[in-house]
Amino acid sequence: MLIRQLRVEGLRRFDDARFAPQPGFNLITGDNGSGKTSLLEALHLLAHARSFRGRVRDGLIRQGAPALQVYVEWEDAQGAPRRAGLRHTGNAWQARLDGQDVAQLGALCEALAVVTFEPGSHALVDGSSEVRRRYLDWGMFHVEHGFLPQWRRYARALKQRNSLLRQGGGASLEAWEHELAQAGEAITGLRQAYVAGLQPHLARMLPLLLPAAGSIELGLQPGWKRQELGLADALLLSRERDLALGHTTLGPHRADLRFVLQSLPGRDGLSRGQAKQLALALLLAQAAHLAESRGAWPLLQLDDLGSELDRQHQRRVLALLADTGAQVLVTGTERPAGWPLADLPAALFHVEHGTVSGPLPGAA
Ligand SMILES: Nc1ncnc2c1ncn2[C@@H]1O[C@H](COP(=O)(O)OP(=O)(O)OP(=O)(O)O)[C@@H](O)[C@H]1O
Numbered sequence: 236m237l238i239r240q241l242r243v244e245g246l247r248r249f250d251d252a253r254f255a256p257q258p259g260f261n262l263i264t265g266d267n268g269s270g271k272t273s274l275l276e277a278l279h280l281l282a283h284a285r286s287f288r289g290r291v292r293d294g295l296i297r298q299g300a301p302a303l304q305v306y307v308e309w310e311d312a313q314g315a316p317r318r319a320g321l322r323h324t325g326n327a328w329q330a331r332l333d334g335q336d337v338a339q340l341g342a343l344c345e346a347l348a349v350v351t352f353e354p355g356s357h358a359l360v361d362g363s364s365e366v367r368r369r370y371l372d373w374g375m376f377h378v379e380h381g382f383l384p385q386w387r388r389y390a391r392a393l394k395q396r397n398s399l400l401r402q403g404g405g406a407s408l409e410a411w412e413h414e415l416a417q418a419g420e421a422i423t424g425l426r427q428a429y430v431a432g433l434q435p436h437l438a439r440m441l442p443l444l445l446p447a448a449g450s451i452e453l454g455l456q457p458g459w460k461r462q463e464l465g466l467a468d469a470l471l472l473s474r475e476r477d478l479a480l481g482h483t484t485l486g487p488h489r490a491d492l493r494f495v496l497q498s499l500p501g502r503d504g505l506s507r508g509q510a511k512q513l514a515l516a517l518l519l520a521q522a523a524h525l526a527e528s529r530g531a532w533p534l535l536q537l538d539d540l541g542s543e544l545d546r547q548h549q550r551r552v553l554a555l556l557a558d559t560g561a562q563v564l565v566t567g568t569e570r571p572a573g574w575p576l577a578d579l580p581a582a583l584f585h586v587e588h589g590t591v592s593g594p595l596p597g598a599a
Contacts, residue, residue, distance in 0.1 A: 236348055236531050237562055238278070239316075240308040245300035247273040254591045256564060257582035260557070262574075263566045263593075265586030271566035274591065275351060275536040277305045278564075281321055282349035282534075283373065284340035287356075292325030309347065312531035319343050341376075341383070348377055348533035350522045354543060357510040359517055360502050364491040371455075371492055374521045375429045378528045382425050389418035393483055401481045412474075415486065416467035422487045423457045423466075430455045430492065436520035436527075443551045444519075445512040449497030458489035511543055515552065522561070532561035541571035549573025 241254040248270050265271045276286050276295070286295055296303045306320040321330045321343065330337045332346055358366045375382040392415035399405045434453045441451050459469040469485055470477075477483055494513075499505060505513065519535075526532040535556060540549055550573040556563050557579055565571065565581075574581075584593030 236312060236534055237310040238307060238534055239310065240306075241274070241278060242304075242306040243274065243277045244304040245297040246277055246295060246303040246305065247297060248589050249273060250297065250300075250589055252589060252591050254584065255594075256562065256584075257594055258562055259560070260553075260579060260581035261562070261564045261584060261594075262570060262581045263564060263584045263586060263591075264569055265566075267568060269586040270589065270591075271586050272353070272538050274586070275353070275538050275564060275566065278307065278347075278349050278534065278536065279351045280323075281305055281307055281319055281343050282347040284344055287351055287353050290325075291323050296323070296325055307347070311346075312529055317346060319347060344373075344376065348525060348529070349536060350518050350525075350533045351536040351538065352515050352518050352540075352543070353536075353538035356514040356518065357507060359514040360505065360510040361507075364489070367492040368488075368490055370517065370521070371426055371429065371490075374433070374524065375425060377525050377533075378432070379425045379429060382422070385418050385421040385425065389415065389422055389487065392418060393486070393488060397482050400477050400483065404478060408474075412470045413467065415483075416465070416470055419458075419466045419487045423455070423461065423490070426457075426487070426490065427455050432528075433520050433524050436523040437516060440516040440519045440523070440555075441513075443555055444516040444548060445499075445509060447509075448499045448513070451497070452495040454493040454495070456491040456493050458487045458491075459485040508545075512548065515544070519552075519555070523559075526559070526561070532559055535561050535563045537563065537565045539567055540565050541567040541569070541573070544573070546571075546573040550575060553579055 237258055238256050243249045244251045254274055263271050263274060276288060280286050291303070302322050302324040304320065304322045308316065308318045311317050317333055319330070319332045321328060328340065330340060330343055332342050337343065359370055372386065392411050395411045396408065396415055399408045399411065430453050437451055437453055441448055459466060466486060473485055499509065502510070522533050522535060544552065549571050553574060582594040584591055585595060
């Protein structure tokens with residue numbers, strides 16, 4: 236995938252900015268607060284239907300502007316030109332893909348694959364299980380074609396069951412439990428296959444990023460005691476408790492990604508830096524897995540790389556990515572100290588006063 240053009244209007248400090256990244260590495264520099272991260276945020280928003288810095292209505296729209304607009308042109312894995320646009324007011328959105336209105340933002344997410352490593356990415360390791368479920372489901376959405384229909388089916392059945400539980404039950408409770416169990420088992424099977432597919436990619440990334448960890452074993456906690464009973468039985472057994480609480484207390488919506496590191500303690504025992512390194516390994520493994528199954532790397536965004544990793548790790552990550560041919564956006568107040576100057580050509584961009592200049596002369 237190759238992003239050719241990005242236009243950002245009414246997003247944070249950008250009134251109307253354009254950015255034309257190049258194939259391979261793109262280094263975006265600028266002072267603190269100049270808007271470097273906001274550029275990555277714009278692309279992440281289109282590709283994930285959310286920002287990595289909170290909700291659209293919580294400050295993403297430029298002060299005084301009625302809405303933000305993001306427009307992007309790119310080439311897909313087959314080299315075909317694609318385009319997508321999103322207008323968001325904080326409460327309502329309109330989106331287009333290749334000139335057609337889209338009914339669900341998922342259509343943009345499916346078309347545009349973007350993986351972002353940013354200062355909050357450690358939450359993938361030390362944050363709540365919701366962050367890891369989102370990670371898993373994003374990967375599956377791109378790799379496992381049967382996932383989305385099952386996920387929608389599950390979400391609908393869960394909503395219905397929860398609503399019935401709040402009303403104290405009802406004649407259709409059993410039917411919705413049956414639907415929930417069927418969709419839930421299907422999702423879990425697909426998630427397990429996805430985690431198994433990620434494992435070899437993660438095993439390759441981890442020694443580069445967190446060699447002290449030794450080996451890693453990735454696993455899925457399905458959200459109920461699946462080794463003991465099927466989801467239909469588990470739902471039946473928990474019905475009384477769920478009726479008392481008014482919601483469904485087990486199932487794939489409570490799943491988690493589990494990792495066991497051979498030579499380091501579990502996620503609570505890792506330093507913040509180690510959590511970041513493991514998070515980056517997980518994100519790069521996901522990108523490599525996607526590249527293997529779709530034939531093209533997603534766009535990789537590394538926000539403030541120079542502050543997030545030490546020099547040696549920066550060098551390793553950049554060398555690894557240089558070999559993949561992926562399009563990479565790296566931001567920083569300056570060129571990261573670990574950038575191997577002679578060996579790593581990059582297009583240079585500078586962000587200042589709400590505009591993006593570049594590619595600048597001097598690009599190797
Ligand atoms: N809703 C908004 N309206 C106008 N300006 C905003 C809004 N939200 C944030 N800003 C401004 O936009 C800029 C955000 O920039 P961003 O975080 O993208 O900068 P950055 O170049 O990545 O900075 P740093 O190097 O400090 O991480 C800041 O100057 C901030 O004050």
